[in-house]
Amino acid sequence: MIDLREALRVYFIMGSTNCVKNPADVLSEAISGGITLFQFREKGEGAFTGSEKYALAHKLQTICREHHIPFIVNDDIELAVAIDADGVHIGQEDETVKTVRAKIGADKILGVSVHSTEEALTAIRDGANYFGIGPVFPTKTKADAKPSRGTTLIEKLRKDGCETPIVGIGGITIENAASVIEAGADGVSVITAISKADSPLEAARALRNSVILKGMVE
């Protein structure tokens, strides 16, 4: 079993619509730069569906497997089960945490986006393994993102004794990543900071340095 807290440190999310270059090349570079987990999130205008989505998922999963990087699917539980992904990430609008846990089984990673203490408590009760909390900073990547609220909820959950692994998400960059870790998150989830970087490899490396150095200082 992987150390989830460690695996969440440099959490890269992407689908074909987020990339300027070929998604497989972007992922390979990001892995070389030191990402610790990958989430396949095929959403937005022009996103693949059906067999094309399945084929891209399989291709990216194969790359992750070769490098022992956990591969998580966003929202699409049927796809995750069909390709035996390492886990899924769901929002509050999707199926309930309980239903998803029942579908994927006890051994898979289940991440849940939460926006309040109440949502966090329910998610934990129903089988979540980690929380995604955001948007921490303004983001243009998710059309229906809520207003950014900084690291308030991350800090509150930690102050209240919550020990569940947490990743911050939304508008995270090389420059502001350390502040998310400082607030109590175990890792940072990013799309644009890596997927649209001139060098996804260098971007992943710089993010990793700021997150891991910050963790060592504490």
Ligand code: 3NM
């Ligand atoms: N979820 P970028 S914000 C996928 O707040 C996603 O739950 C969010 O992309 C949330 O790193 C977001 O480009 C987009 O800002 C993150």
